[in-house]
Amino acid sequence: MNARMLPFYATVVIFLIAYAICYIQFPAMLSTRVIGNLLTDNAFLGIVAVGMTFVILSGGIDLSVGSVIAFSGVFIAVMLRDTSMHPLPVFALLLSITTLFGAAMGLTIHALQMPPFIVTLAGMFLARGMAYVLSVDSVPIVHPFYEWVQSTYWLMPGKGRLTLIGGMMLLVFLAGILLAHRTRFGTNVFALGGGVQTARLMGVPVARTTVLIYALSGLLAGLSGIVFSFYTSAGYSLATVGVELDAIAAVVIGGTLLTGGSGFVAGTLIGVLIMGLIQTYITFDGTLSSWWTKIVIGALLLGFIVLQKGLVGLTGRSAGTAGGR
Amino acid sequence: MTSGQASTLLTASGLTKTFPGTRALDGVDFELHAGEVHALLGENGAGKSTLIKCLTGAYRRDAGDIRLDGASIDPHNTLDAQSLGIGTVYQEVNLLPNLTVAENLLLGRQPRRFGFIARKAMNGEGREMLSRYGLDIDVARNLDTYSVAIQQIVAIARAVSLSGKVLILDEPTASLDRDEVRMLFDVIRGLRREGLGIVFISHFLDQVFEISDRLTVLRNGRLVGVRDVAGLDRLQLVNMMLGRELAEETRDHGRTGIDYAAEPRIRFSGTGRSGAIAPFDLDVHRGEVVGVAGLLGSGRTETAELMFAAAPKDSGSVTKNGKVLRLASPRDAIAAGFGFSPEDRKTSGIIADMSVRENIVLALQARIGWSRRIPRRRQREMADDYIRRLDIRTPDAEKPIGQLSGGNQQKVLLARWLATNPEFLILDEPTRGIDVGAHAEIIRMIEELCANGMSLLVISSELDELVAYSHRVIVVRDRAHVAALVGQDITTDRIVSAIARPTNLEAAQ
Incomplete structure (x- = not known):
């Protein structure tokens, strides 16, 4: 089989083994309740990780998303507190802001030929700063629409609850998979990851694709912010610090090459679930410090990068191309 | 095919392109017929790649006219040239290794259903495109799972399907083995039969003689000549490329006065690296200038890089004054008293x-x-x-x-x-791209340095210069050292014939 599928299979196998270990220790972990919670708790991370997958597939990085999520929460909370607008138009307004924000970063990256790392780092500070400007304190969200969304769920067999936000994440993944692997835009994203210069020579619209990729990441960060506001019922400018790094970790653990050009949106879902599973295990155990999550994720990440490095070396040698770019 | 009766497909006349400090193309004419393979030859800096880049729109020309099918064209970029009918395939395959073969063939025009890519239709179309070239492979696999030769043919298939009139092949055979070259040549012959005009750039003269109908030689940005390949003499061709006029010689043979009985200062024995240069033995004496002659891509730069440990060697050992040296990196080489001025100083x-x-x-x-x-x-x-x-x-x-x-x-x-x-200094093309006055000064310096006891190894395409300062000349061809000329035996004639046909020379010795 294709060697590039290996990281994806590795992720799936690790997930299954991890789940089996959890199940042996705590049989209750295989209930739909746990699965429902896994989806709900990681909904915001999953959604933003889909956007991150596209960015990383194209060979870029988006460090701004954590700040954009925090900004989104504060923006929604302040708008709902200070105006009489219904949440839905507020959401529409927010999504256009974050999408434009992402598009602007994409345009800067392309037009000025700047490294995405620097541009989105600037975006990270900018979005966090805007959140502070709106409110330094945590702003609670009280609205009937929020109560309705939070109390709406589909009762799965076994009394597990699939909440709206959990379902939303699954839908975003489905759309992401189709977009990445079944459209010309998706192929262009992979093409950029394979080599911008070559892609340009082959007629890929580099400017449009770059702008769209970061706009998509901004859109999904905004959506993730909305989901996070449902999850916490508040907007706080200090929330979700470092979530961009969690998202990058989920993408890499999901088998996407950090250098771009190869990977799977579906893998990112597994990556997110692995991270959630570790968290759940620690909750079940009750005696472990939550820092163990970070340690295990760190170890997994290292393992995956080594695996990818090995694969790249392997395929590079089999193709017989000496002196790479 | 003779030039008179064939239909002209592409003509360029008076092409000129100037870069700061150099005139890369100076009034060059070029003519390509439909249904011919036309080789473009010249050493580094001759202007081949500039000509190609002007034809494909990668560079804008400063002056001159390009006509395709009789109509004047002015491509702004490679995509533009492609849509006009001029496609290019480079040595380093310009496709995306991380996409499938079918995606590479059809990137930007994948068949769709309801906005989504129709995978089956795409793969079917890709298979059909390749079957024309006698290639039956799984097009749903990633491009980088295939050999360079297959990638090359995929690139050709894409270029032909997008452009369809002129195909420019820039060093397509540089990283192919013998069987792969034959496969590629079959493809090229097929396209020639279909009436495409093919520009073929290669350093391998054997291949040029095998596949081309006509050839154009450039030197220093100027047109040297256009010849029919049939009946062309190899010696004549090498002379055209290296630009030597038999009449004007500064010195008729190399220098003497090295005591070869003495122990050499540096001795390379069996030094080689597979794929770069066959194992060679070379002694360098005190105060000696060893010249290295050969066409571009023959392995002369590789020789220098191995000596300086800039590239790892597979085999062989190096001794200095009888003591074995361990050279793992240029740092070691510098410590041992070596120096290396590389070819591409930029x-x-x-x-x-x-x-x-x-x-x-x-x-x-x-x-x-x-x-x-x-x-x-x-x-x-x-x-x-x-x-x-x-x-x-x-x-x-x-x-x-x-x-x-x-x-x-x-x-x-x-x-x-x-x-x-340094005790041993390697100079790779020390006089490339500099004006005539500076040439003479560099040569004077080389002579002065060896008079002071330094040993030099000088690689150069300028045969007259090699003759002027060398005590010994090594001729490199097809990634092997094929001949060594000493003192009185060093003449431009002998060097040229060693480059053109090494077998004759070996028989003569």
Whole structure:
């Protein structure tokens, strides 16, 4: 089989083994309740990780998303507190802001030929700063629409609850998979990851694709912010610090090459679930410090990068191309 | 096919392209017929790639006219040229290794259903495109799972399907083995039968003679001549490429006066690296200039890189004054008293933003270690000394080297190595791209250095120059050292015939 599928299979196998270990220790972990919670708790991370997958597939990085999520929460909370607008138009307004924000970063990256790392780092500070400007304190969200969304769920067999936000994440993944692997835009994203210069020579619209990729990441960060506001019922400018790094970790653990050009949106879902599973295990155990999550994720990440490095070396040698770019 | 009756597909007349400091193309004419394979030949810097880039729109020409099918064209970029009918395939396959073969073939025009890519239709279309070239492979697999030859054919299939009139093949065979070359040539012949005009660029003269109908030779940005390949003499072709007129010779044979009975200073035995250069033995004596001749891509630069340990060697050993040297990196080589001024000074020699002084001190500082910094005053003195001795034209030692002319950059590079006081200095094309006056000065310096007891190895395409300063000339061909000429035997005639047909020469010796 294709060697590039290996990281994806590795992720799936690790997930299954991890789940089996959890199940042996705590049989209750295989209930739909746990699965429902896994989806709900990681909904915001999953959604933003889909956007991150596209960015990383194209060979870029988006460090701004954590700040954009925090900004989104504060923006929604302040708008709902200070105006009489219904949440839905507020959401529409927010999504256009974050999408434009992402598009602007994409345009800067392309037009000025700047490294995405620097541009989105600037975006990270900018979005966090805007959140502070709106409110330094945590702003609670009280609205009937929020109560309705939070109390709406589909009762799965076994009394597990699939909440709206959990379902939303699954839908975003489905759309992401189709977009990445079944459209010309998706192929262009992979093409950029394979080599911008070559892609340009082959007629890929580099400017449009770059702008769209970061706009998509901004859109999904905004959506993730909305989901996070449902999850916490508040907007706080200090929330979700470092979530961009969690998202990058989920993408890499999901088998996407950090250098771009190869990977799977579906893998990112597994990556997110692995991270959630570790968290759940620690909750079940009750005696472990939550820092163990970070340690295990760190170890997994290292393992995956080594695996990818090995694969790249392997395929590079089999193709017989000496002196790479 | 003779040029008279064939229909002309592409003509370029009076093409001129100037870059700061050099005229890369100077009024070059080029004509391509439908249904012919036309080879484009010339050494490095001859203007081949500039010509190609002007034809494909990668560069805008400064003057001249390009006509395709009789109509004047002015491609703004490669995509533009492609839609006009001119497709290009490069040595480094310009496809995306991380996409499937079918995606590469149809990128940007994948068949769709309801906005989504129709995978089956795409793969079917891809298979059909390749079947025309006798290639039956799984197009749903990633491109990089296939050999370079197959990738090359995929690139050709894409280029032909997008352009369809003119196909430019830039060094397509450089990384292919014999069977793969045959496969590629079958494809090229098929396209010729279909009436495409094919421009073929290669350093392998055998391949040029095998596949081409006609050829155009460029030298120093000028057109040297157009010939029918049938009936063309190899010797004549090499003469055209190296640009030697039989009449004008400065010195008719190489220098003598080296005592070959003495123990050599440096001895390379069985040094080689598979794929780069076959194992060779070479002794270098005190005060000797060893010239290396050969066409571009013959393995002459590889020889220098192995000697300087810039590329790892597979086999062989190096001794200096009878003692074995362990050379694992250029650092070791510098420590052993070696120096190396590379061919492409822009990318691997000078550091353009650093001053003349810093560039001169670099190698010496590296040799004594960065912890023991050479005092600023001493650096100044050294720089001023070399600027005076080598007559480097610069207002002062603090000027960034990138602002100097090519000849003066070359002298600074030379100064860098002279500052380390090497016993063995390797110069790869020391006179490339510099004006005639500077040529003579560099040659004078080479002679002076060896008179002072330094040993030199000089690689050059300028045969007259090699003859002028060499005690011995090594001829490199097809990645092997094929002949060695000593003293009186060194003449441009002998070098040319050794490059053109090594077998004859070996028989003569």
